[in-house]
Amino acid sequence: MKKIVVSNLTKIFGKHPKKALSYVEEGLSKDEIFNKTGQTVGLYNVSFDVYEGEIFVLMGLSGSGKSTLLRCLNRLIEPTSGLITIGDEDVTKASSERLRLIREKQISMVFQNFALLPHRTIIDNVAYGLEIQDFSKEERHEKASVAIETVGLKGHEFSKPSQLSGGMQQRVGLARALATDPEILLMDEAFSALDPLIRSEMQDELLELEEKMQKTIVFVSHDLDEALKLGDRIALMKDGEIAQIGTAEEILSNPANDYVSRFVAGVDKTKILTAENVMKRPDPVVSLKSGLQVALKLMEKHGISSIYVVDKAKRLQGFLKVDDAVRAQKAGKTIEDVIIKEFPKTTMDTPLQDLISIRAETDQPIAIVNENDKLVGVVVRGSILAALKTTEEDDEEQVEEVTQ
Numbered sequence: 001m002k003k004i005v006v007s008n009l010t011k012i013f014g015k016h017p018k019k020a021l022s023y024v025e026e027g028l029s030k031d032e033i034f035n036k037t038g039q040t041v042g043l044y045n046v047s048f049d050v051y052e053g054e055i056f057v058l059m060g061l062s063g064s065g066k067s068t069l070l071r072c073l074n075r076l077i078e079p080t081s082g083l084i085t086i087g088d089e090d091v092t093k094a095s096s097e098r099l100r101l102i103r104e105k106q107i108s109m110v111f112q113n114f115a116l117l118p119h120r121t122i123i124d125n126v127a128y129g130l131e132i133q134d135f136s137k138e139e140r141h142e143k144a145s146v147a148i149e150t151v152g153l154k155g156h157e158f159s160k161p162s163q164l165s166g167g168m169q170q171r172v173g174l175a176r177a178l179a180t181d182p183e184i185l186l187m188d189e190a191f192s193a194l195d196p197l198i199r200s201e202m203q204d205e206l207l208e209l210e211e212k213m214q215k216t217i218v219f220v221s222h223d224l225d226e227a228l229k230l231g232d233r234i235a236l237m238k239d240g241e242i243a244q245i246g247t248a249e250e251i252l253s254n255p256a257n258d259y260v261s262r263f264v265a266g267v268d269k270t271k272i273l274t275a276e277n278v279m280k281r282p283d284p285v286v287s288l289k290s291g292l293q294v295a296l297k298l299m300e301k302h303g304i305s306s307i308y309v310v311d312k313a314k315r316l317q318g319f320l321k322v323d324d325a326v327r328a329q330k331a332g333k334t335i336e337d338v339i340i341k342e343f344p345k346t347t348m349d350t351p352l353q354d355l356i357s358i359r360a361e362t363d364q365p366i367a368i369v370n371e372n373d374k375l376v377g378v379v380v381r382g383s384i385l386a387a388l389k390t391t392e393e394d395d396e397e398q399v400e401e402v403t404q
Ligand SMILES: Nc1ncnc2c1ncn2[C@@H]1O[C@H](COP(=O)(O)OP(=O)(O)OP(=O)(O)O)[C@@H](O)[C@H]1O
Pocket: 013, 014, 040, 041, 042, 060, 061, 062, 063, 064, 065, 066, 067, 068, 069, 222
């Protein structure tokens, strides 16, 4: 279900957006527009949806418009034009009183610099959002304690922020955002100020928390690895526009243009892509009860030297080699007598790097099965090589393999 819908959002910084807008429409660059008008194009014609319960990452270089876009969602920055719908509500039309309520109850923000109040204890920092909502002290502390426990800071309730490490302070920031139980979390470079190890730990914890909480999260990051790790989907921004939206796999395996290709060029695809991204259809297969004759016919028709064998429920039973099948048929045997049951088999979420290791140890294609052991795909060497190539030109040279 769509939680946030952004349509044709534009933000021009400056007092005379109209002139700048007409220049953007003419195709002038951001710099040219600034030189001519003194106005800065923050965002131009941005549209995307965020689904309930997903982590949607806004990624891009410095100045590409990530923070502007994030802040437009709760109108900390006023859009110049366009529509933002949250749930059923058009946020661009919300009154200032309604906006206050939305920010208090529906959308929380986590900032890079933690933004904690230095003289307050951790529990009172976390309870801050509840305090403005006039909860009693008892209720505030009760809810804040739960949030503190959620982020793993139990025992630190009465410390002051300066007594905590950077990583712990950002946990407080997260707990404060969670304490009001918002539907949406906006996280602006929330982990960027942390040391790499702590940062990676926080990313893992956010993923774990998200699994339990199922909040809708919009996460700004300029770090590609972070975006790939956290994002269910990623919007890659360039000069105030969206260059591509997609899952990490989609962006890596099918970059929309040269800019995206260059942006993701250094990524180790073997850790991101999985069997699901590289497998091909297991076509054809033969069922156990069809018998050797049908199996041989299918192999001949498709020009293949082996075939997977499935049972009535399409569960994978093994595979059959053409030579074995011919010999068995002559000897009056059945598929069961010659079916090979030892073969590489794995699931759709197996990373490419593991597929490569499996493939290195065997000549057989790798069978990909679902949770019911049904054959859903097959990975041949050509599919792995093709996935590792980056440019379209390379793709044309795809190595074909006909073992299957
Ligand atoms: N208040 C402002 N007034 C004028 N220009 C602004 C303002 N805020 C942002 N901009 C400009 O809008 C563009 C987008 O900035 P934004 O901060 O959204 O980028 P960003 O991708 O978040 O960058 P960073 O990672 O450095 O924070 C930039 O050119 C920036 O200079």
